[in-house]
Amino acid sequence: MSARERYLSLAACLLVVTGLTACSSEPTDPPSRSGPAGPVPDGLDTYYSQQLDWGACAPFATSETASRMFQADGIECARMTVPLDYEKPEGTTIEIGVLRHKSADDADRIGSLVLNPGGPGASGMVSAASIGRGVASQEVGEKFDVVGFDPRGVGASEPQVTxxxxxxxxxxxxxxxxxxxxxxxxxxxxxxxxxxxxxxxxxTEHGDDMLAHLGTRDVVKDLDVLRSALGDEKLTYLGYSYGTRIGYTYAEAFPRNVRALVLDGALDPEQDLVESLVAxxxxxxxxxxxxxxxxxxxxxxxxxxxxxxxxxxxxxxxxxxxxxxxxxxxxxxxxxxxxxxxxxxxxxxxxxxxxxxxxxxxxxxxxxxxxxxxxxxxxxxxxxxxxxxxxxxxxxxxxxDPRxxxxxxxxxxxxxxxxxxxxxxxxxxxxxxxxxxxxWPVPNTSEPHLPKVDGVPPSLVISTTNDPATPYEAGVSLAKAMKGGLLTFEGTQHTVFLQGDTCVDEIGTRYLVDGELPEEGARC
Structure with a gap:
């Protein structure tokens, strides 16, 4: 898809695997069980109970960037099994690639910080490898395993959209x-x-069926399976750019499973494609x-x-x-x-x-x-x-999105x-x-709307004044919709948390660790 199409014809967003288990179009043996963490939707206990088999990350690389990043020390990778269609949990399964950088302090570990860098289509595994190394000696890296996943169809997840x-x-x-x-x-x-x-x-393997189940509606279901497989009763999540959509969609689908959400570089949940494009x-x-x-x-x-x-x-x-x-x-x-x-x-x-x-x-x-x-x-x-x-x-x-x-x-x-x-x-x-x-051969499965977040803990939304890709006002709108706190960063860049700004990182860390939101009107 050309840049002109992406920015001017309404498809805008807003960024060789070896040794891996191949996807199958037939039902697979149930994943090994360890007991689920937190609530389990009916019929999905097998997936929520699976034990992730952690190992070296190098075999998961599907790009030059991933090949470089996956050589780093302190990271490990695994593959998580999920149903292609959650309405048919006994049917075809697909695989989700997962990477974690383990916390530096097991005694005071809070849980996992799961992140997604947006795109849509960007690799959460590559992002977690980079961010995990960067925060290893910081409080976030001491309190949390930094975990990234490649959403279905993306990167090391199988099958890939091709x-x-x-x-x-x-x-x-x-x-x-x-x-x-x-x-x-x-x-x-x-x-x-x-x-x-x-x-x-x-x-693309599985053709129309795979394309029909690629959207955020299904990705957040994978994310809840991952939460359980990681052993977390509740999700602590960091979403950048389009990853904010995953975050607020998850909150709407699983409101009682949220511990904390940091949403940086937000999409306005109410904007349609045309308004999002112009913004x-x-x-x-x-x-x-x-x-x-x-x-x-x-x-x-x-x-x-x-x-x-x-x-x-x-x-x-x-x-x-x-x-x-x-x-x-x-x-x-x-x-x-x-x-x-x-x-x-x-x-x-x-x-x-x-x-x-x-x-x-x-x-x-x-x-x-x-x-x-x-x-x-x-x-x-x-x-x-x-x-x-x-x-x-x-x-x-x-x-x-509706076409x-x-x-x-x-x-x-x-x-x-x-x-x-x-x-x-x-x-x-x-x-x-x-x-x-x-x-497109299949219909859309979502549309813009304000998320219903009753029962969800207040989120932290970070918005940059001169963000080139996700305008500042989108963050203001999302913070209001999520009934959370807004942190304004004055700068010209796309996303900022855990990227070296001391003021932003300290406020975000206090929220993730202690649940403390910044004062109204907070700016960095």
């Missing part, structure tokens, strides 16, 4: 057909989207403005010394790529790749130097840095292979998006092409 080959994704990225708003261009784009949906169903565009627009102001203070800024002129300078650099991509070692830097690389860099100020360098290169007819940033976003390894994150992203969003099929609504959304993020306006006629979800 849609495009590496060559097909390279070809998709190199093409800028999605900016062609002519009738012929729209027809070609919709055929491409239809083919994508068909390939997902054909190439996200506004976030990227603000982040680009912050970057432009930072860059203008540099004598050699690629966009010049006037922040007010930065949008046009950026457009002048990137729009020519639509007709004349830049060769990068035999690959073509397309307009899509240049804007995707920019978006990757806007997620955190740490990449602003790299973005400025990439734009300066582009001014000289070169594109290596922007291509590298786009490869990072798309999780393309040095061997040319991709993680399946982008395939999973589309598949999950297509069952998590948008009205072409006038699509055009209006793109117009509004261009108003709030003009640097991403390609300057071409907007396309009314419907995205892959329109042609």
């Amino acid at each position: 849609c495009l080959t590496a060559d097909e994704r390279d070809e998709d990225r190199a093409s800028d057909s999605e900016v062609d708003g002519s009738p012929e261009g729209v027809a070609a784009q919709e055929q491409q989207e239809k083919d994508f949906a068909a390939k997902c169903a054909q190439r 996200q565009g506004e976030g990227f627009g603000k982040a680009f403005g912050e970057f432009a102001s930072w860059c203008a203070e540099r004598a050699d800024c690629a966009l010049g010394q006037d922040p007010a002129a930065a949008t046009k300078a950026y457009q002048d650099l990137t729009r020519p790529l639509i007709d004349n991509p830049v060769d990068v070692g035999g690959r073509a830097l397309s307009y899509e790749d240049a804007t995707t690389g920019t978006i990757q860099a806007l997620y955190t100020e740490q990449f602003w130097e790299q973005l400025d360098a990439g734009l300066a290169e582009l001014a000289n007819g070169q594109g290596q840095t922007l291509m590298s940033l786009a490869d990072m976003y798309n999780e393309r390894g040095s061997d040319g292979q991709y993680a399946t994150t982008q395939d999973a992203f589309v598949a999950i969003r297509c069952v998590d 948008v099929t009205d072409k006038q609504e699509i055009l209006e959304a793109q117009r509004r998006y261009a108003e709030v993020a003009p640097f991403l306006d390609p300057g071409t006629e907007y396309s009314s092409a419907r995205d892959a979800c329109t042609f």
